[in-house]
Structures are given as structure tokens and as C-alpha cells.
Amino acid sequence: MRPYWLPVVAAFSWSSAVVAEAAAPLRAESSPTPATAGTAPLPATQPLQDARRVGWREHATVAGGARSEHTALSTRAATLWLTDTPPQRDSSRSGYGGDSGKSHGEAQGQNQGGRPQGTGASMANDSGDRTPTKQVWLRQGGNPQTARPASGGEATLLLAPDGSASELAAESQEGPYRVRFPTPELGYYSVHFIRRSLEGGVLAVQIAKAEVPYSGMGHGAKIDPAVLAPKLDSRVPLEIVRERGADEGLFTRINYGDPITFQVLHNGQPVPEVQVTFTSGQGWSSTLPSGADGRATFSVIRDYYPDSWQLFDKRHRETFLATVRLTRPEAGEAQGAHYDTTRYTASLAGAYYPGVADYESYSNGLMLGVLGLLFSGSAIGWFRQRRTRPYQEVHFDD
């Protein structure tokens, strides 16, 4: 829930806030003021000031404008990640993402009723079963905006809200990697894609994870916090876990300005002092070392600046990507060869949206309310005044 005082004090005006910011250059060196309500008091070892000190860096792969830094790394380009956003949505992206260039309520991928269909959800699978299903796709590339669909043949590990685990085979061996899974229960479904390959004497383990919520058709129904809690499995050697907020539910969205905390776990144990990178949908990234408990906190920056108010879409969905790399002297045999070192790369993708403070205004609301009050009060007063005017005799001048 939004803090009550925040928009009242800092009442939002579209013309003065959003348009002005849209005209300003993208803020590469500062993160927005974080909203503190609605999140648990986390024992964050990396305060937000760290994010400002380290700064947000824009990747050179982002199209357009003068770019200050170039941080594209070959390892980033090889990063694998899972997302519930279909590839078609990304393939048409340009400028400000998949929804840009559309007028209000006309976001790409709408059904007949005009509701956005940003994710691979459906009510019936191919066999005619009415159990709702979700899909996730594999991407390759450290920048969500320019990442491309990836292919693969590995099975995927699915952890259901009740904690049960199952393996999912890829839907297709050719083309973009995709898995579909049923979502019979409300809650978060964790999907893990793990790829192992030998590169010289190093075992490269890539772990891509997506947390897909299934919220059903309910509106704000209270739900058991247990089904919202992150699910862990010993088969996942390195994992990024997103901390849940205190009031978080299945309809809770991550908004611009919100703090977002990740914990890095290696075989279930927190990993301190490992570099965690958070990359926004437009390719801005920030890297922080994790604290003693493996946690790193970032502030979600606003990177959605449509050219005009008419193009703004409050349901605009961006994908963030959190990545971490960990190298350990773990030796063993794989694919008939010996390796001395294991290099883990883990990723976690998720979605974030504009916050209500981006498009709602208390000051204008209160102004209109007072206007309505004054208007009706004055109208009644005027009407009464007119009705109670003293009688005046009309004189005719003969």
C-alpha cells in the first residue's frame, strides 16, 4: 500500500513532473527516491546510498543518444535467463519498449476487450484441459532490451507453490526454448533452467530462474503467505532469491522507486561479497557486492519516458534482470573430462511497472473536490438568494 502522506505532501502534477522528466536526459547517476511502504524492514547490508555511489550504467547496446559508458562484456552477452514474456513482444521493441508508440489502452498484444496480454498465460492447454497454464521462454543476453531468444534441449525444474518439484521437457527442440506448465494453485511457480558445459578446465553452470505468479481471477483475495515464499531446491546450486515485501500479495507489482532486495544462495547458503548486477528493461545496470547475509538491495529506476502523455501506459511492463557470477575451486569429472574450477552464473528475471505516483495526483483531485463543493454550495446560495429577494412593486408610468 502506498504511504498516505507521500502523494499528499508531494502531490503529483503530470505536466510538471512527468513531461518535465521526459524532456530531461535519462538519469544515469542517481536512483529515484525509494518508496518505503509495503516492504518488509529487511536487514539490508547494502544501503541504497551504495547504489547511488556505484551508479547506474547504461549499456552501449541501447539504441539512440550519447552513451557515457560501455560495459558490454562477452560474459554478459552469454547470460541465459527465463521470462514469461513471449519473444514476439520483444522482437518488435524499439525506443521505449514493447508498449511504446501505442495510445492509451492499445498496448500491443491486447485481446478483444483491450486488456493487455503481456505474459504467456492461457486457460486451456492443447489437450483441452481447462487447467490454466503458463509459459516461459529462454533468452540470451545481459540486456533485456536486446536479448535474443535462445534454444536448448535441457529439462526445466519446476517448483510449485506447495513446494512440490517436477521436471518439464522443452515444448520444442527447435527454435526458441519454451516450456509450458500447469498452474492449478495460486502462488509463485519457480522455473529453473540449468545448463552445464565444459570450457577448458572449467565447468560452466548457467542457472536461469523465473518466478511466475498465478493470481487467478480473484481480486485482492487474502492468500497464505507460505505460497508466496521463495521455493528452494538442492538441485539448484546457485540461486538469486527476491525478498518478498511485508504486504506483498499476488497482485503486488514492483514499481519505479521501489527497493528490491536479492539474496544469493550457493547450495542453500548465503554468499557474501559476490557481485550482483541489476539490469533494467532499458539496459541500465548497477552492480553491488552482496552483504554478509548474501543480500543486495537496489532501487528500481524509472526508465520509461514516453514522448508524450498520450503515449503513456500505466500497464507498461518492463523486465529486469538480476545476475550473479561465482567461481569456486570445485573439481570433478564432466563429459568425460576433468575440471578444476566451477563457474556458476545465475540469473533471475522479473517485471516492474510504473508506480501510481507516476500518474495519480492528490492535488488535482482535492482541487476538483473543493471546486465541486464550492460550485454546488454557491449555486444553492445563489438560488436561495434569488428566491428570497424582497418583493418589489412594479410601477407603470402613465
Next chain:
Amino acid sequence: MIRSARWVDRIDLQRFRFWVQLTAFVLLVYGGYLALDLGSQLPIFSCGYNREGRAGVCYLLPLQHQLARPWTQLFSFAGIGLLTGFATFLLWFIVLNKGWCGFICPLGTLQDWLTAIRKRLGIRYSLYGERTFNRLSWVKFVLLALLLLIPLGIGGGFWSHDWGAPFCQICPGRVILPLFTGDPEQLTVDFSSVGTTLLTGGGMFIAGLFIAGSFFKKRFFCFFCPMSALHYLIAKPALLKLKKEGAKCTKCGNCFNVCDMEIRAIADDIERTEIMTDDCTLCLKCVAACPEPGALKVEFARINIFEATEDGFLKRMNQGAPRDGSKP
């Protein structure tokens, strides 16, 4: 039995109604904190936007959401949900008829409280003229039609979902009722699109109108309430009925004078026995103010539960007067 009926007929209706309204208001606005949940098909403005405290949700909110489903869904499996929702609403409504408006509706209660404040301040109330009254009576039916047609248009792909739940967006209940649980989140204008700007901006303006209007005019908003229009359209099978025996009516005009909704027919019409009109809120003030025995009565499932009596009228008129007959 006769004694208890006589006791009911002599009841201080004003006081009884005040306590019923207060209890209903507390239960509906704060009942959510006690895990009270009466569902989402209530025939009153128990606002769904009062997320923490609500004990139930006004039926107009889910109705608009359901009608906004794509037509392919609405006219197949989603239609079942729509029908069962309406059936539940009907079952709630059928018990009290428009008595929901006069005794239970939190927004109606708020208007009565504003009226009480005005009375305490000694400010006279306003009345509509007959012509204005007749003109305004249609507004609620127009709002009801729009409330049904706009969501249907959304489902048909004619409008964006930004126009979703259009009546709720302009309803003063959405703005005002959450304030009672300390939630000011609805006091905003949503600038994310033309539709939301117009609707939420209009909602704030109407909330201002509501406060000033209800202060000067009794039950100001009830003239425009689409829920009231919906009630009237389905009132035929309702159990609670307001009846009039024209032969016993002397056209003294008491009933019209006390009517918050200025329904002239309550005094003028001596032909119809079922006298409840589209604007009536079944507050029963007319029955309490009627001096003619049996001229006005209230029936529940055809059982007479409250009727006008001379004795009751005199008791209510002398409320507060000393028993010895001396001037207070």
C-alpha cells in the same frame, strides 16, 4: 400478538432508524477488520474500494467488471458467473426491497448525518420544484443504462479498459467511504489516460457536489443513484412492501411533507395500493407521520408489520413533551 403489534405501531421510528443505520454503517464500513464478509453482491453502496474495512461489496462493482469481459467469454462460461451473481444480488434485495436504501446503505446514512448536522446548525433545507423533480427522476435510469452499456462496449472491444467500472469511478462512495478507515487513496485524479482522467476527475468533482448537495438537500444523491433504479426495476417480487389504502387517506399531506425524496404521489395517489415509487427509499417516515389508521402500512411477505395509527401518530408527535400536558 396484538399488544406487540400495537407496540411496534407506536415505535419511535426516527430513533429506531438512527440505531439501525449506525449499526449497519459500522458493520459494513469496519466489519472487514472483524473478518466479516457478506460477499460482493450487496444491494447497497458498501464500497469495494474500502479495501480494509469493508464487510461486503456493492453489487455494481462486480457487475461492471463481469460485463466488461470479452463477449466470447461473457456469452459462454462467464455468463454463468454473471447470472449467479445477479441471483445472489436478487436474493439479498428481495428481503428488504428498497429498505436497503432507507436503513442500511452507508452512503444514504452519510446523507442523513449531513442532514442532521444542517438541522443542528439551524440552516433550512432545499427542495426541488415539481418540474425539476420529474426531470431529475430520469437521471438514475440514464446512469444505470450507461453503467451497463459502457462495460459491455469494453467487452466488445469498442472502448479501452480505462473506462472500466465507469460508475464506480464517478461514485462519491468510492471517494468518501474509504476515508472512514483512514484510506485517502481514492482522493486522486488518475492521469494515465483520457478515460481515467475524466472519470476520476469527475468522481472528485461529484464527491464535492455530494457533500454540499447532501448538506442542503435531504438524500441529494439518491435521486441519481443507479442502484435505486435497478432496485425499482426488480422490486415486484420483494417481500417488504409499502401499501396505501386510498379510501382512508384524507390527503392531509403529512406523508409528502416528511418525505426526504419529495415524492408527491405518496399524498396525491389514492388509486394504487402499492405506492412505492422509483425514488422511494422505504425510510417509512411517511407511515410514521400518517394520522389516518391503516392508510399507510408496511407488509413483509403479506404480513402487516407496521401501520399508521392515530395513537402512534400522536405519540410520535408529542415526543419530548411533558406527560402532564404542560408546555415544554
